[in-house]
Amino acid sequence: MMNSLDISEECNNAFDKILKTRRSIRFFRDEIPPKELIEDIINAGLFAPYAGLAVENKEYFRKFIVIPRNTRAMEKIVEITKNIMKVKSEAFKSEMDKNPYLKKKGAAFSKRLELFADKGVLGIGTAPYYIVIAEKRGFPPVQQQSLAHCLENMWLKATSLNLGFHLVSATAQMAEDEDFSRILGIKSGEYEINGCAIGYPKENPSESSRPETKEVINWIK
Template identity: 50%
Template sequence: MKIIPFNTYERKVSRMTHVSPFTQQDNAILDRILESRRSVRSFAPDIPSKEDIMSIVRAGLLAPYAAQAVAGQDFRRFFVFQEGSTQLAHVAALAKRQAKRMAEQLRVELAANSSLPDQARGFLQRLERLAETGVPGIGTAPYYIVVAERSGIPPAEQQSLAHCLENMWLKATALGLGFQLVSVTAQMGRDREFSSVLGIPHGEFGTNGCAIGYPMKRPPPVERPDAREVTKWID
């Protein structure tokens, strides 16, 4: 038997453990998916298959979660609303009501604090519009999907939901589907009636959501600054 000196052995092992299990081609495909991920806000009427939706849900389940914070309890649940259903109409009405509440609250804050940035006034106008016309993504796409993440200590459910939704977004992109974040779903989680539609104990979960369907038009690839321009290497 050939005896390998310890140092050489260690070097070999370390080189071996740094070999990626993925090929360059795998990485090129991943890069293409990352670059193709865009927000889609206009959907074709065709309904994506349930298999595709379930593979998107599975991608969401693979995303990390705050394991310590939720102490091993069931951490994530998915609720799929299909266009035209009574319950989707119900949650669309709840979303409008939520936008109205948020507008009222912001109006009070703006009246009390004149130093709030101009952006707050712009946001107020957007909320007022949503309260009138409804929230895009709820009823404007074949599917509205709500993800509920168990609230833990410390609270990290919105961070976990962001990871989950990003995984779902990338999988939807890989399947040629369009995806829109519906971030008002986070505030809707505070609405007892919304929890009751989902059938989850009120106050135990944070929520967020997205709309999915075939894009009416495929947006061009993402535009971002050069990574070198926004990166500082600190020695």
């Protein structure tokens, strides 16, 4: 059996290739990826780290709810999402009126909420699959960090399967909604949630571009 750190050079090169190929893909072909590939992606999410203390080392602390496009459930979720975003948009605007910092910094976010309320959220109903990941709430409250690790694993796996993926972070704002939770089959308030959309990419973008590594390091001597 291979030692767990016995990673070959070929494997390392493949990993670098996946890291650089990973992009946000927001538009998809109509073709539906097979369930097995979605299960492989979810399996990668399960292997992401979790906060042992917060989940009290229980085995079933993370759930994955897959909602395919063109289902009755998705139709309802699109409507629920728009209603939630309308309430959030109005609440945020009145917060902005009271808070000078939000007034200065929150304009783009406010516009985004308005757009979501009007047209819905990109990734919810616009991709072959919308996946919600739910992590049991606990203490310390680090569930969103945990979900970010999970989503990154899923994203890299989707990339290695030639599937497109984008984050749907508006999902996190819908955790308290009872109708949404009912469709997901979870108890509202019991989980932190986040989400992503997956399908075959309409177009393949170029590899990511980032600053030179040396330019962002400060080696303390």
